[in-house]
Amino acid sequence: MKSQFLSNILLMLIWVFLTGSYNAYNFSFGFILGLLIIWLIGYSVGQTKYIKILPRVIAFFFYFVYELIIANLEVAYEVMTPNLNVTPGIIKIPLDVETNLEISLLANLITLTPGTLSLDVSDDKKVLYVHSMYVKDRDEFIHHIKNGFERRILLITR
Structure with a gap:
């Protein structure tokens, strides 16, 4: 998957250098064009994981920015x-x-969001302790974390 992402970046840069226009629109178009080429090649070979995960990563980024x-x-x-x-x-x-990566990502995203702080993870890695400035309803808070960051992390990593 890393090689497909790097190939996509390389194809984007080739497009930008060939057209000679160095603006955001051309970089975006080159990235999408590279994505289309990688999808066509990956579909014929049977490697489509990168194409499935990339939109989820982009949606996750925008969700985090919104939060x-x-x-x-x-x-x-x-x-x-x-x-x-x-x-x-x-x-x-x-x-x-x-996994440690998933737990660390979740804990760090919670901590990066103002008003919340990840405190600790249980020894069996089944519970995360979070301090929040606004806990009006405990169940709603848990639901917001589980259906927000945690669900989106699971969509990307699995």
């Missing part, structure tokens, strides 16, 4: 208003992710 913006706005509002409306708490989140 990051929302969390920043919530924390900024909290800082600028005179009354504190925080309901802090530590939540025990049962994990479906299993």
Whole structure:
């Protein structure tokens, strides 16, 4: 899969150098053109994992950016208003992710989102402890993490 991604980047760069236009539109078009070429070659050989995962990675990136913006706005509002409306708490989140990479990615994404902090992982790697500024409903918070970051991580890694 790494080689297919690098091939896609190489095809994009070849397109950009051949056209001589170095703008975002041309880079994007070259990437999509390279993706189409890799899909055609991969489909005939039976290697389509890269084509299936790439849209999921892009969607995951945009989901993270959305969550990051929302969390920043919530924390900024909290800082600028005179009354504190925080309901802090530590939540025990049962994990479906299993590998060290998946757990680390989930924990780091949670920590990168303002207002939340990953504290610890249980010894059996089945539970993640998270501190949040806003815990109005424990089950809703768990549902948001599991159907947000965790589900999307599982779509990419499996």
